[in-house]
Amino acid sequence: MVARVKPFLDVAGVSSGYNKTPIVQRVSIQVGLGEIVLIMGPNGAGKSTLIKAITGELPALEGSIKIDDVDVTHMGEEDRVGHGVGYVPQVRDVFPPLTVQENIEMGGYAYKGADLREREEEVYSLFPQLLPSRRRAASTLSGGERKMLGIARALMARPRLLILDEPTANLAPLIAEKVLQSIVTGAAGSGKAVLLIEQRVSLGLEVASWGYILTDGQLRLEGSAEELKAIPDLGQLFLGRGSLGPVSSEAL
Numbered sequence: 001m002v003a004r005v006k007p008f009l010d011v012a013g014v015s016s017g018y019n020k021t022p023i024v025q026r027v028s029i030q031v032g033l034g035e036i037v038l039i040m041g042p043n044g045a046g047k048s049t050l051i052k053a054i055t056g057e058l059p060a061l062e063g064s065i066k067i068d069d070v071d072v073t074h075m076g077e078e079d080r081v082g083h084g085v086g087y088v089p090q091v092r093d094v095f096p097p098l099t100v101q102e103n104i105e106m107g108g109y110a111y112k113g114a115d116l117r118e119r120e121e122e123v124y125s126l127f128p129q130l131l132p133s134r135r136r137a138a139s140t141l142s143g144g145e146r147k148m149l150g151i152a153r154a155l156m157a158r159p160r161l162l163i164l165d166e167p168t169a170n171l172a173p174l175i176a177e178k179v180l181q182s183i184v185t186g187a188a189g190s191g192k193a194v195l196l197i198e199q200r201v202s203l204g205l206e207v208a209s210w211g212y213i214l215t216d217g218q219l220r221l222e223g224s225a226e227e228l229k230a231i232p233d234l235g236q237l238f239l240g241r242g243s244l245g246p247v248s249s250e251a252l
């Protein structure tokens with residue numbers, strides 16, 4: 001059994017949705033510093049909705065969200081950023097007409113001078129493939145480069161919690177692996193808490209230590225990556241083709 005570390009992000013019994021209609025219902029998840037935690041589930045399960053409740057884009061209709069023991073449930077998005085939340089959305093993660101360098105500077109808009117230069121050096125050393133392209137418009141990058149730029153932008157603020165919504169969507173398998181690896185070295189390796197939605201379950205479970213499965217807005221199963229990998233029909237459950245039934249972590 002994998003030991004969990006003290007939660008840095010603590011989501012307790014949160015319901016959230018659109019126009020006061022709950023899509024996500026009473027979901028509890030935790031992410032500790034240095035952990036990569038995966039959220040899986042079929043299309044429409046509520047994964048993005050849950051993430052939006054954590055970033056503050058959507059209100060929590062019930063339950064609580066704590067970051068580093070601070071209750072942020074009723075804080076706006078900007079204030080949550082101030083508490084260490086970094087977010088890489090699935091789309092609109094970069095400004096396409098701006099150059100790579102301008103995108104990175106925008107991620108560090110709150111910093112100046114030597115501090116800004118130091119942060120830039122840090123993200124370029126993490127994504128050296130962006131350096132030769134720094135004067136090119138983000139719109140001209142490949143899918144993998146663009147996603148790395150999106151992550152680099154978010155890292156400029158040195159978030160302690162990095163939330164990524166399907167960072168490998170539409171990427172070729174080898175590029176997807178590279179993007180996930182950069183998340184491992186750049187984020188979790190430096191002690192951040194990482195919350196990752198990932199469609200490629202087997203790849204995701206290679207980098208994550210813990211996973212949660214959401215179906216129909218509810219948390220159906222959680223366990224260590226090793227435990228989840230050992231479930232023979234996890235792919236079927238994940239794709240929503242199998243009948244899930246009443247599964248709990250005791251079933252693992």
Ligand SMILES: Nc1ncnc2c1ncn2[C@@H]1O[C@H](COP(=O)(O)OP(=O)(O)OP(=O)(O)O)[C@@H](O)[C@H]1O
Nearest residue numbers: 018019023041042043044045046047048049050214
């Ligand atoms: N802006 C919106 N207004 C109303 N309903 C929405 C909105 N966005 C999403 N939904 C609905 O909420 C439910 C959950 O959607 P969500 O995007 O959270 O699922 P998901 O698990 O992230 O799916 P996917 O893997 O396809 O991205 C879906 O039924 C979806 O149609």
